[in-house]
Amino acid sequence: xxxxxxNKFERIxxxxxxxxxxxxxxxxxxxxxxxxxxxxxxTIYNYFQNKEDILVTIFKIKxxxxxxNAKREIINIKDPAEKLKVLIKYHIKIMTDNPDLAKVLQxxxxxxxxxxRSKIRKNLRSYFKVIEEVIEEGKxxxxxxxxxxxxxAREMFFGTLDELVSTWVFTGMARDLNDYIxxxxxxxxxxxx
Amino acid sequence: xxxxxxNKFERIxxxxxxxxxxxxxxxxxxxxxxxxxxxxxxTIYNYFQNKEDILVTIFKIKxxxxxxNAKREIINIKDPAEKLKVLIKYHIKIMTDNPDLAKVLQxxxxxxxxxxRSKIRKNLRSYFKVIEEVIEEGKxxxxxxxxxxxxxAREMFFGTLDELVSTWVFTGMARDLNDYIxxxxxxxxxxxx
Amino acid sequence: xxxxxxNKFERIxxxxxxxxxxxxxxxxxxxxxxxxxxxxxxTIYNYFQNKEDILVTIFKIKxxxxxxNAKREIINIKDPAEKLKVLIKYHIKIMTDNPDLAKVLQxxxxxxxxxxRSKIRKNLRSYFKVIEEVIEEGKxxxxxxxxxxxxxAREMFFGTLDELVSTWVFTGMARDLNDYIxxxxxxxxxxxx
Amino acid sequence: xxxxxxNKFERIxxxxxxxxxxxxxxxxxxxxxxxxxxxxxxTIYNYFQNKEDILVTIFKIKxxxxxxNAKREIINIKDPAEKLKVLIKYHIKIMTDNPDLAKVLQxxxxxxxxxxRSKIRKNLRSYFKVIEEVIEEGKxxxxxxxxxxxxxAREMFFGTLDELVSTWVFTGMARDLNDYIxxxxxxxxxxxx
DNA sequence: AATGAATGAGCGTTCATTCAT
DNA sequence: CATGAATGAACGCTCATTCAT
Numbered sequence: 001x002x003x004x005x006x007n008k009f010e011r012i013x014x015x016x017x018x019x020x021x022x023x024x025x026x027x028x029x030x031x032x033x034x035x036x037x038x039x040x041x042x043t044i045y046n047y048f049q050n051k052e053d054i055l056v057t058i059f060k061i062k063x064x065x066x067x068x069n070a071k072r073e074i075i076n077i078k079d080p081a082e083k084l085k086v087l088i089k090y091h092i093k094i095m096t097d098n099p100d101l102a103k104v105l106q107x108x109x110x111x112x113x114x115x116x117r118s119k120i121r122k123n124l125r126s127y128f129k130v131i132e133e134v135i136e137e138g139k140x141x142x143x144x145x146x147x148x149x150x151x152x153a154r155e156m157f158f159g160t161l162d163e164l165v166s167t168w169v170f171t172g173m174a175r176d177l178n179d180y181i182x183x184x185x186x187x188x189x190x191x192x193x
Numbered sequence: 194x195x196x197x198x199x200n201k202f203e204r205i206x207x208x209x210x211x212x213x214x215x216x217x218x219x220x221x222x223x224x225x226x227x228x229x230x231x232x233x234x235x236t237i238y239n240y241f242q243n244k245e246d247i248l249v250t251i252f253k254i255k256x257x258x259x260x261x262n263a264k265r266e267i268i269n270i271k272d273p274a275e276k277l278k279v280l281i282k283y284h285i286k287i288m289t290d291n292p293d294l295a296k297v298l299q300x301x302x303x304x305x306x307x308x309x310r311s312k313i314r315k316n317l318r319s320y321f322k323v324i325e326e327v328i329e330e331g332k333x334x335x336x337x338x339x340x341x342x343x344x345x346a347r348e349m350f351f352g353t354l355d356e357l358v359s360t361w362v363f364t365g366m367a368r369d370l371n372d373y374i375x376x377x378x379x380x381x382x383x384x385x386x
Numbered sequence: 387x388x389x390x391x392x393n394k395f396e397r398i399x400x401x402x403x404x405x406x407x408x409x410x411x412x413x414x415x416x417x418x419x420x421x422x423x424x425x426x427x428x429t430i431y432n433y434f435q436n437k438e439d440i441l442v443t444i445f446k447i448k449x450x451x452x453x454x455n456a457k458r459e460i461i462n463i464k465d466p467a468e469k470l471k472v473l474i475k476y477h478i479k480i481m482t483d484n485p486d487l488a489k490v491l492q493x494x495x496x497x498x499x500x501x502x503r504s505k506i507r508k509n510l511r512s513y514f515k516v517i518e519e520v521i522e523e524g525k526x527x528x529x530x531x532x533x534x535x536x537x538x539a540r541e542m543f544f545g546t547l548d549e550l551v552s553t554w555v556f557t558g559m560a561r562d563l564n565d566y567i568x569x570x571x572x573x574x575x576x577x578x579x
Numbered sequence: 580x581x582x583x584x585x586n587k588f589e590r591i592x593x594x595x596x597x598x599x600x601x602x603x604x605x606x607x608x609x610x611x612x613x614x615x616x617x618x619x620x621x622t623i624y625n626y627f628q629n630k631e632d633i634l635v636t637i638f639k640i641k642x643x644x645x646x647x648n649a650k651r652e653i654i655n656i657k658d659p660a661e662k663l664k665v666l667i668k669y670h671i672k673i674m675t676d677n678p679d680l681a682k683v684l685q686x687x688x689x690x691x692x693x694x695x696r697s698k699i700r701k702n703l704r705s706y707f708k709v710i711e712e713v714i715e716e717g718k719x720x721x722x723x724x725x726x727x728x729x730x731x732a733r734e735m736f737f738g739t740l741d742e743l744v745s746t747w748v749f750t751g752m753a754r755d756l757n758d759y760i761x762x763x764x765x766x767x768x769x770x771x772x
Numbered sequence: 773a774a775t776g777a778a779t780g781a782g783c784g785t786t787c788a789t790t791c792a793t
Numbered sequence: 794c795a796t797g798a799a800t801g802a803a804c805g806c807t808c809a810t811t812c813a814t
Binding site: 608609620629630 | 782783784785786787
Binding site for chain 5: 222223224234235238243244
């Protein structure tokens with residue numbers, strides 16, 4: 001019974017995250033994903049339209065889930081600065097807890113194939129929106145500078161975290177990113193004040 | 194005709210930047226590069242070991258040149274803060290002046306293929322070193338915070354610029370990044386103080 | 387509901403004629419036939435051994451029916467010439483009344499797969515026999531030439547009608563083949579006299 | 580030197596005629612054609628756009644050649660009836676001399692794939708035109724009936740020959756079609772008078 | 773009988789690289 | 794050095810058929 005349909009979809013998705021994370025989308029073979037998921041090649045096409053659809057679905061599901069939970073994390077917090085800290089923590093936690101997913105995100109957000117990349121990055125926007133709303137709120141409450149360019153602040157916020165995770169991923173996940181949370185927070189807050 | 198060999202190497206390299214920038218390394222066909230460089234397919238193999246070598250060589254030559262010139266730009270400047278500003282300007286200038294190269298750098302630094310990526314990113318280290326040395330100097334001269342984590346500061350510095358260029362590249366180079374230089378500089382300086 | 391089984395066999399067969407007629411045997415997908423017949427894919431295999439068997443069965447049933455009715459049409463006619471005319475009329479009537487079946491017959495009688503083709507064409511022989519018997523009768527009754535080669539006459543008879551229907555099918559069933567009946571009859575009769 | 584480019588094109592084309600003639604277009608594997616032509620799979624794609632293009636090229640080249648030669652055969656003949664006879668002879672000669680090509684023509688002119696078929700049959704029109712012009716000439720010279728429907732006459736002419744060749748091909752090329760030339764000619768001429 | 777999810781063999785095509793000229 | 798025809802391994806996807814329910 002554990003081979004239920006629901007299960008198979010999850011199994012394929014998780015296998016795909018592993019394989020794509022390690023080889024990159026293009027070098028990931030459908031056959032490898034199928035093998036790891038313990039299904040036949042053809043079975044994948046009962047759950048996904050094609051190989052691209054697997055990658056797009058990963059981003060859709062995982063980023064939606066990410067944004068949903070990120071919102072939950074900050075919903076009861078009053079202080080926008082504290083919200084930013086939680087967003088930093090959450091970003092780093094999710095990535096370090098899911099290294100395979102982290103690899104996929106780091107690599108494929110810069111997918112060379114333009115249409116595929118645009119399908120993928122679409123799902124990033126709502127995350128950007130969350131960050132920007134918190135920054136906006138900070139400005140309104142007088143905690144962040146009134147002259148702060150929200151777009152630039154978000155680029156700095158995301159760019160910094162993204163680069164940290166990127167380095168972490170590409171150096172074999174050696175460091176513990178949690179050690180940096182306080183310092184990152186302090187630097188970003190100063191930048192935004 | 195006496196510059197034919199030199200010429201051909203350059204022509205192939207520049208053609209490769211264009212083609213790889215527009216299609217990504219994997220989708221770029223050797224034949225396309227050869228055509229654009231106006232040489233035969235086989236000729237490319239007189240100048241490069243293989244397709245990977247072309248990409249690696251682009252990074253080697255272009256990043257070495259970048260670092261050399263970046264150093265020249267700041268060598269006569271005393272104020273570390275001013276040096277940072279010049280580095281920001283220079284980063285943005287080079288990228289916006291060479292959109293094809295910018296695309297290659299943005300996309301291929303996150304090359305999925307692990308060994309290829311590591312060959313590519315090796316060339317990034319000396320750029321990182323330049324940034325870190327300026328930050329270090331700023332700390333020593335009391336302009337930047339004594340407690341500043343240089344590694345994190347460099348990640349923030351590069352991460353922010355990289356994300357800005359990335360967005361610029363992926364949105365069809367619509368904005369003028371030069372408009373942001375002052376604000377970026379202010380934010381980074383505050384973060385580092 | 388009591389005619390469900392009978393019904394299903396018929397439904398599958400008719401769906402198959404439609405789908406095969408429009409796509410050709412090879413491109414016709416079992417799934418498409420099942421969908422059009424409103425049964426599950428697997429159900430088809432309760433009524434037919436495999437995909438080939440569907441095609442063979444179409445020819446068996448439809449050609450048997452054709453020959454049976456063709457015989458009925460001419461059984462009470464005395465004049466062999468008149469019989470030929472009725473056969474022409476009937477051939478054209480059946481084809482134009484059942485364009486999907488016509489397409490299947492036109493195309494699949496020249497099925498490239500040798501064994502499948504031979505199974506299919508076996509069912510054609512009794513039609514050929516009907517034609518040849520009428521021609522033979524015409525010779526015996528002195529209406530057709532005593533020197534007429536019956537085999538060749540039948541080839542001409544069938545070949546002409548087959549080519550006409552073929553053109554009709556391949557040109558989107560534009561013309562009205564009934565307009566040609568008298569002329570065809572006159573030409574064939576002159577040829578056979 | 581016999582492996583010249585010209586040679587390879589011919590070799591592939593002839594191999595394709597053999598393989599497609601025996602298996603049908605769809606079941607013919609590109610690999611089989613390559614093997615028979617003694618080239619690598621990929622080499623085929625230096626001479627043809629794709630598999631379809633091979634079939635279309637066969638028809639284009641062979642039918643053009645056929646029509647050209649058929650015209651040559653009749654150009655110096657005055658009597659339209661005699662021309663018809665030569666056309667019959669030539670049709671049967673070409674087919675019986677090239678059984679593999681004959682198979683391809685017989686089978687693939689009724690290609691189920693609509694667009695492919697239309698590309699193929701386009702090449703048939705100029706043959707039809709030759710036949711129709713001779714029939715027209717026969718009418719004008721008073722040798723054939725003034726009331727003869729040229730379209731129908733051509734359908735009968737081609738349909739008869741096509742059916743004869745079809746039967747010949749599908750029965751393992753047992754008979755000698757040359758034996759029938761005089762009788763066919765007599766019957767067709769009577770039909771057209 | 774009916775279902776439809778699962779299977780996996782099979783194939784057209786691409787393209788980096790080679791090498792005879 | 795330069796050429797470009799030739800090579801052939803590699804892979805995403807399809808679909809007839811099976812079989813547990």
